[in-house]
Amino acid sequence: MINMKISNIGVSFQNKTVLKDISAVLKGGELTSIIGPNGTGKTTLIKSIARLIKSRGDVVLTDSHGNSLSKNSIAYVPQMSTTTTELSVFEMVLLGRVKDLTWKVEKHHIDAVTQMLKDLGLLSLSYFPFCKLSGGQRQLVTMAQALVSKPKVLLLDEPTSALDLRHQLQVLDIAQQYTKQTGAITLVVLHDLALVARYSDNILLLHDGKIVKKGLPKDVLDPNLLQEVYKVEVDVSVSNGGYTTVTPIRPIIPIRSSIVC
Ligand SMILES: Nc1ncnc2c1ncn2[C@@H]1O[C@H](COP(=O)(O)OP(=O)(O)OP(=O)(O)O)[C@@H](O)[C@H]1O
Incomplete structure (x- = not known):
């Protein structure tokens, strides 16, 4: 481990x-x-x-x-990719494999990228330019790129x-x-x-x-801890389906007075 x-x-x-x-x-x-x-x-x-x-x-x-x-074992996916590249979605994800690529792209690289695009529902966008994707699509592609690098x-x-x-x-x-x-x-x-x-x-x-x-x-x-840190009253409860929900109720200090100019 x-x-x-x-x-x-x-x-x-x-x-x-x-x-x-x-x-x-x-x-x-x-x-x-x-x-x-x-x-x-x-x-x-x-x-x-x-x-x-x-x-x-x-x-x-x-x-x-x-x-x-080594540092090569780490993949980082930023908040939002602002890359303006003309590379296609497929090429962007393939870049995740850059450490393994030699002068030739092998079949197992193509298969890994194709599978990842399938898993993330991106296959139909394979040849679409990355720079023309929506914000959410970019996030999915960047995630796919990170995962194919097997970090x-x-x-x-x-x-x-x-x-x-x-x-x-x-x-x-x-x-x-x-x-x-x-x-x-x-x-x-x-x-x-x-x-x-x-x-x-x-x-x-x-x-x-x-x-x-x-x-x-x-x-x-914990509601008290979250209230202290976020300065908002919260309700933490478990839904009928067994999922924990955290609902913000109201700020514990008026929002306006907390704005620092
Ligand atoms: N390059 C930088 N130069 C100067 N200040 C910076 C730089 N990067 C971050 N900061 C400052 O460091 C603090 C923490 O920023 P950071 O982005 O880590 O916060 P965060 O918790 O991720 O915030 P958010 O939830 O809003 O994304 C902020 O006050 C920010 O202005």
Whole structure:
């Protein structure tokens, strides 16, 4: 089983501290959600783990024998791809295999891309230019590109933000299945706490650049804790179908007075 040890991650931008002493241990086969209010450092944390930005502290990824795994084992899917490439959807997803490609594209690469496009319902868009896709379609293609690279660590930054209800479930189902079947570590930034409750093995709750709680969904999705962090009264309940729902009731401080100009 792979293991990721995050120790004392800290990030500052122009002397402003954005992340402080973030430490956690993540295990293979588990999907962990990162939640917290806007601007609290979720994207910064995921980018630090992907080593896309400089940070203090350490991220050590090891296999079951304790050997270090390289940065190439990590796939990062950003919040929204703004790529203006004329490449087709098929070519974009094939780029996920770039580490394995030589001068020739082998049949197994084509098959892997075709299967991924099928799984995500994108096959009919195979030869459509990526730059002409809708926001949601781009999100699905970027996810497909990440998955065909068979990452040991899958980092997803708000992967459902542009998706309709069906595609939200589809993407998170696929991320969960991938995590369980391959033993990968998956970290997902999400705002929808009902989806968080449904798909997470663990949750990291961030506030003001710090982890205020980490643990199982039942422990982190606590109404009092959520009220304290999000400054909103919430109802956490279980539906007849057995799904946890988190309903915002009202802000505990008037919205207008919380706006800082
Ligand atoms: N390159 C940068 N330069 C300066 N400040 C930055 C930079 N990137 C992020 N920040 C600041 O760091 C803070 C955390 O940003 P981050 O994007 O990590 O938050 P987030 O929790 O992902 O927010 P959201 O939920 O709104 O996406 C914000 O105050 C943001 O303005």
